Amino acid sequence: MTMYDYIVDIKDMHFARGERIIFDDVNIRIARGKITAVIGPSGTGKTTLLRLISGLLNVSAGKVCVNGQNVATMTRAQLILMRREMGMLFQSGALFTSISVFDNIAFPLREHTNLSEELIRYIVLMKLEAVGLRGAQKLMPRELSGGMARRVALARAMALDPQMILYDEPFAGQDPIAMGVLLKLIRALNDALGITSVVVSHDLHETLSIADYIYVIAGGKVIGEGTPDELQASEEPAVRQFLQGLPDGPVPFNYPAAPYADDLLAGD
């Protein structure tokens, strides 16, 4: 297989849920070996984007290619093969609540490889050590704090040594220490293992500090892209509004409504 410079290539992509258009003509390319971030207000479909990349959802028009292959036309077997090369850190962690931390990380290994239990133990301990939770191997998911759960989930996402890890809101609801640890981990894993990282987030400062390249999406479109420095210097009003956190601007804060005065006078 040839190596593409862009591991994910999204071209003219449309996606709609019923009547609601989530993405309208979106082009995003994710460079191999880099950390690419997608930021935007809540409810713009950032998580949906990750689901489209991993083939959990299919686009309405346009295409999503991973390693040069169109996700929509993949067979089931190809999809499974692609997903093995792809780790995903879900927002909720998505740890299996009925089995221990150790078994959670061993799960994909037991499922997809014929490795002996001894070897699986080594790999699981190695992954846990990498996220600093080797001591927590016997705990159940319910006994973990939010930050720890996310690190365990990260260890599980790495279990099969994927080419790419997708992070869904990795910083949401984390305390400052957990946040710092996660930032360091994402960077370290990306650089040490040579993997590609896609971070979807609305936590601006953290994302700016870690990403190599950033796409800003709002209203179903890419409204800005560039390196963190380029974005900071951007004159685009919508990008400025989002970076500075202003309520008024091209991206409306208020839900669409009739004029306030009309509503007040209407009685009813």
Added chain:
Amino acid sequence: MLDFIQKLGRTALQFFEQLGQATLLLVAAVIGRPRFRLGSQLLIEQLYSVGVLSLAIIVCSGSFVGMVLGLQGYSTLVKFGADQAIGQLVALSLVRELGPVVGALLFAGRAGSALAAEIGLMKATEQLDGLQLMGIDPLRRVIAPRFWAGVISLPLLALIFNGVAIIGGYLVAVEWLNVDGGSFWSNMQSSVDFYDDVVNGIIKSVVFGFLVTWIAVYQGYSSVPTSEGIGNATTRTVVYSSLVILGADFVLTAVMFGGLA
């Protein structure tokens, strides 16, 4: 009036759409190459949580139902001097109707709601997506073992229910109300037919187990992934299951005992 007809049509269409989805779900979960080692391990885990954990409520309710049958039956039969027939009354009403039906209703409340809630929670916490992203089919992995566990458990639970209830009836009738023990058992023995009564009762509970578990796994799997959605899914599981059990019971009874077949 037109509105009403429209609404009726829409509801009917939705119903058939859901029925279709539920059928597809079941087919996708159940049909496929079985993996015996992993499959049996998963099935045993589910047999424990669906079947064994429902034992307490089944045994407890069974003994009460049997005792009530004994009391009510005695008070009616004794007026006609037929209190010897109490064993027959208790056994026939249990193996034909009460065992399968009450057992299934209890099963829907205990195991069906738990299944729907568990699967709904797995969906809401993205565990099902997580499985899919690991290249594992959640239908085969999560739905199939739970479905089979339900179908296997309910007939066994209904038999246990019958056994316990008959003992309850015996205690009330013979030990408390002084019906003759020998005629209690011999009347029962001569009136209960193995094929017509016991086997038909078992067939009923297999059908109910199939329906209840199917409803439960479908409601859980198709639930809206929020706390409210999980609550709704569990409520719907119990309501739909109860209605379907009673409706199916009428049809089955008509076929088995009503001379339709």
